[in-house]
Amino acid sequence: MTRIYATYDIETPVGLERAAAVLAGEQSTGTFVRLAAETDELRARSAAVVENIEPTGTSKIPSLPCRKSGETYERGLVTVSWPLGNFGTSLPTLLSTLAGNLFELAELSAIRLVSMDLPAAFANDHPGPQFGAAGTRSFMGGHEGPLIGTIIKPSIGLSAQETGDLVRTLVEAGIDFIKDDELQANGPDCPFDDRLDAVMQVINDHADKTGKTVPYAANITDEIDQMKRNLDKMQSVGADCAMVCVSSIGQAGLRSVRDHSAALIHGHRAGWGVYSRSPDIGISFEVMQKLWRLAGVDHLHVNGLGNKFTEDDATVAHAARSVQKPVSDHGGPTHAAMPVYSSGQTIWQVDPARRLLGNDDFIFCAGGGIMSHPSGPAAGVISLRQAAAAAQQGIPIEDFATTGDPLSQAMAQFRRPEIKV
Structure with a gap:
């Protein structure tokens, strides 16, 4: 396996599919506008991919303060993956990617990182417990x-x-x-x-x-x-x-x-x-x-x-x-x-x-x-x-x-x- 997978419990006023796409873009190749340098080839190589969306419920009010609003707030589990080439096996960069700016996204009225699936390269490249x-x-x-x-x-x-x-x-x-x-x-x-x-x-x-x-x-x-x-x-x-x-x-x-x-x-x-x-x-x-x-x-x-x-x-x-x-x-x-x-x-x-x-x-x-x-x-x-x-x-x-x-x-x-x- 050469990709890292993370699953989030999210809530959003803009719909789960849109929120998941924003999250994946923010934490890889995207920003608030499409860049000239963000070519299809670059995206294919480095972009995060939304692997799965599982709706779990809706609410009339946001769970957290949220600048964006909607008539309903959809809740669901979203799994996103990243290519190992984006950050290698660096633990600080891994944490910055999987748990970084996404906590501040206006499209999310709740977000919790609930699981992480790592390739064997992480276990092989880090010393782990000495004793x-x-x-x-x-x-x-x-x-x-x-x-x-x-x-x-x-x-x-x-x-x-x-x-x-x-x-x-x-x-x-x-x-x-x-x-x-x-x-x-x-x-x-x-x-x-x-x-x-x-x-x-x-x-x-x-x-x-x-x-x-x-x-x-x-x-x-x-x-x-x-x-x-x-x-x-x-x-x-x-x-x-x-x-x-x-x-x-x-x-x-x-x-x-x-x-x-x-x-x-x-x-x-x-x-x-x-x-x-x-x-x-x-x-x-x-x-x-x-x-x-x-x-x-x-x-x-x-x-x-x-x-x-x-x-x-x-x-x-x-x-x-x-x-x-x-x-x-x-x-x-x-x-x-x-x-x-x-x-x-x-x-x-x-x-x-x-x-x-x-x-x-x-x-x-x-x-x-x-x-x-x-x-x-x-x-x-x-x-x-x-x-x-x-x-x-x-x-x-x-x-x-x-x-x-x-x-x-x-x-x-x-x-x-x-x-x-």
Whole structure:
């Protein structure tokens, strides 16, 4: 396959066929008037093609502010394709084409990019995750089962030394994985270098004593040169996981980190609601996660089941599955990443999180689900391990728990959410 396909959910006052033609022209060879240089030969070589139009409904009012108006606003799914020769396999140019000026077209009263089908050339030309699930387990000395993780909380306000003290409590509790919050990067109250030194002193001491290495996802999000300095600092102290806010640093920034990194790359999707929350404008996770994986992310946040945010469980399930699927359906490396569940997660979500994937290649991050356990953080970690063991054995946690153990205490402490997957 030598074309890229994208499907949009659009609404328009000018008719679906006209709107689709305007979209295809704007994002390839056309503009608001026909140009002399826009020859038939050029159009045949480089123009986007409207492949399919599927009407889905009409409305009397526009979903979004729209300069053009009509008696009705038609809604439909429109599939457009582009020749690979227009932009090669450049991820920034791909995003500019599939999700660029079309969001501003006056002919559209709603537009959302819902899917993207890439040729194998993208999978072949980009490095993808350097380590993925297998590499993550290797860093940990061969860990089995899902990774039970947590987040440094409070998100902001702890000094470097206070962060190190909290990490000591967590590693002694038996945690598998620790990450910075996305809000904590390199502020003057908790500088990156000082925080990393304090945390890695604890983690390295713990590894020396117990043989267990706990990955710490240090938030390196910054300007590109500073992120490279952060990575160099990490390597000097034996830190093996760098967290980046993927939307904040962009495709080129992420690829730069991937090319410079000897560490795992933990992708946080801070700001995701800007793309996803409205059904009438934005970009689906199905699209963006492919770009982030191609650029080199090893772990990728997908929200959590029964979460505190707006996404329903079906959306979260689709997101979690998507990061383990091939980036191209037409061949090339799979470039699978580890989904990271977070947001209000407790012992109740472990089994459904595992079942929807059918494997243990995920990170399960719980903040309050560990810290708020009535017997303390160590019992919180144990309760999640018990929940994971129950899930692996196919036993409901109500039958797996024994009276007074950490799992039964957690069951009494945390409300059981209604999960629909």
